[in-house]
Amino acid sequence: MRSQSRRFASMTAVLAAGALALAGCAQGGGGGAPQGAASTSQKPLENKAVSAITVGTAQDSAGPAPEIQGAKSGGTVYMIDRDDFSHLDPGRVYVNYNSSVSKLFTRTLTAYKHDDSGDIKLVGDLATDTGTTTDGGKTWKFTLKDGLKWQDGSPITAGDIKYSFERLFADFITEGPDYAETWLVPDPNKPFRDQYKGPYDGKELDTIETPDDKTVIFKLNGEHPDFNFTVAMTGYGAVPKAHDTKQKYDRQPFSSGPYKIVSHITDKSMDLERNEHWDPKTDPIRHAYPDKFHMEFGVQAQQTTERFMADTGNDKTAFTFHNAVAPERVQEVLGDPELMKRSVQGLTPFTTFYNINTKRITDVNVRKAIITAWPAKQIQQIEGGEVNTGKIATTVLSPTVLGYEPFDLYGKLAKPEGDPEAAKQLLAQSGNANPTVVYAYNQTPTQEKITVAVKEALTKAGFKVVAKPLNPTTYYDAIGPVDNKFDIYWGGWAADWPTGSTAIQPQFDGRQIADNAPNYTHLDVPEINEAIDKANKITDATEAGKAWAAIDKMIMEQAAIVPEYYQTYFGLYGSGLGGVKMDPIEGEQSALDIWVK
């Protein structure tokens, strides 16, 4: 998924100069300024990489989820966040925020199990295991668990699962992922909706077979050894045939999980209550300790931060899925050990980077020089330090991707502020000591400052930098054309599931270069393309991970991007809650293990 261009301009109303100055006097004149204090009492971040992503066994997939020590059932958990959930119909869920809440009432064939050590395991959720394939990933067989029920007590059958996939072809479901749809029709290169129109006119999709009520067999049009990861996306969650209300389903999804929606007032609130037909023995990932959830929307990050800091009333038992600590309060929070006890931090699947247009900068040494001279540390400082941005990245793959291997080809961790001398040497090898590069950026206050730092660093190494401001609302349209006139431009990416295929192939497969396609670097190296094809065919997840890591290295050797950050999440929750954890797959807080103290 493409990352939003997060550095949009914050257009605030013009405030009278005098009013600002007065406010400044009032605050600055009083107590000592806090900026000095924080530098001494900050705590190092614990953004460790995910130690391992593995595919679990049938045993791992069996419920119930292991008890959390000291946790107890009951109570109401409050959730405060900025936005209402834009979609709850599983087929239309793609955004991580919608996906996080859906886990409370929508179950999928497979799902991710996190343990305290940070390991992530793919396990069967509705399925007894993570699926089996005998022909390298073309045919996938899933067996459903016993005792699975919808919220009305009727059983969840293989027919329901088949139907859940069929309805994704309907014309009103456009917001979700479309991997499975493309793979389930005869020809993957033609639009999938032309080949099957959905179940509403009575036609079935014959590539999904249900020999009995417990077995689903997918016959894909190609080899997709990580299809079991694909179906872990909420977008492939279960929808009952008998209760499908089509467009209206988005408002009131029928629960297969531990909670059901009792009320949902758009942009205001949503209430969840227990679904008594959910059987914990069938569920390896959901604890469902609280009796109720009350979710409140329209609370900006600034306010949630203040409310969590104040920690009064219902906010004591409140958490937030998405809202991070407001950047301007981060120092304050870090300096308060009490607050830090109820903070959640960790890596998100998002990585950011600066694309180098390999169609325009064809000399690999010039590209290497750009990476070597890049002022990573300065940029991080301008954006508020590691807590607000993330760790400085050196690879294409995020540490949240299976098979990720850390390496640092250009010594960016040793010299994060850039190494102009080494860059000069690289430029000398390229034959042009003073190449001109066009750096395009979103015209926002922060980006303008970053441009100052970039210009300074690259100029030191001998580059001539032309800085081009772009309108933030049309940023991607400007950098989208293959024949754009820019050399370096920012971008962000997150894999749709934590294997290398969705992280690397869309971005660096040279055969997928097109206007507005995600291959913004226009990298087209035959060896990389071949390696991608090979990696896509490896059935063993660990082996495939290694192959993707090797491709990662090949891309970095080509110096196609300047990696920027592995983005982090840093959020707070109320003091009355236990078990609030970071979900590294979604990159925000998880509701599955929460309990009320």
Next chain:
Amino acid sequence: MTFPSSTTTDDAADSVDATPPAGSDPAIVGRSPGQLMWRRFRRDKTGVISAIIVLAFFLIALLAPVISALYGKDPYSTYGQNQPGLLNEYGYPIAPNGGMSGEFWFGLEPGLGRDVFMQLVYGIRTSLSIAVIVTVITTVVGVVMGITSGYLGGKTDYVIGRVIDTLLAFPSQLFLIVFLPVVEAAIVLPEEETPVWLRYVSICIVLTVLGWATIARLLRAQVLSLRTREFIEAARVTGASPGRIIFKELLPNLWTPIIIQATLALPLFVGAEAGLGFLGVGMTEPTPDWGRMFQVGVNVYHSDVTYLIFPGVSMLIFVVAFNLLGDSIRDAFDPKTKR
């Protein structure tokens, strides 16, 4: 924002002592209106102090390179990023009070670590120079258009009047936000960088185009009432040319509103330019800009409130002083105004 056509700012003038009636000079000395005005002005303490403050600001702006040479810093170097130990890992100054020290008098800019004092001095230079240029041009254009419109009347008056109406109804801030990138896209090739002077000139042009209407309308009204007065009639009867009537008869009677209007317009343009900088459509990095300092200040005030104080207080002082000065000048020109 459209610039309010404020010919009087009554609130700010309350502290000004009403000019006492001309003293008891024993001998009657003939004095020109200019001399009279100057004498009245000198007696107005508020006016004199404001004048000194305003002058100081202009001197600072003019002498920015000298100040920079004496102080030993420049507004472009990122001291905080180049010298370790000045900024912490969040980009904020490590030393208390925004990093104020003997070396960096006003502290360091969070993030890039540039010197705040130099940023302010050069920012004032940028903003004031734009404001002065715009004020001069708008005044000239406004005077010409206003007098032409008022004196000629008829169709000319109608056309100019409608143009003024349109301009006054224009949301100038919005126009600027939309217009500036368009100018650049039209003139600058995609592979070239926008030159600093182009930004500067386009800001001046747009502010001028949208700024002359107020003074023109005011002068038109003045001319309309003047042209039916006896001395104009007399001049016309004696066969004076329109040029002579405008420059020798009308203009001397218009200096007072022109000067007052110009002194009141200048701080408005400073504010407008700062507003543009604040909204991110003014002068771009790395050119220092007064308004953009506010934008930085607003983003960092939770952790570094000191930064906001310097641009804030200096602009507050400047705008208040300039408004008081404008008021005093008005009082000095027009002693009949009683409060």
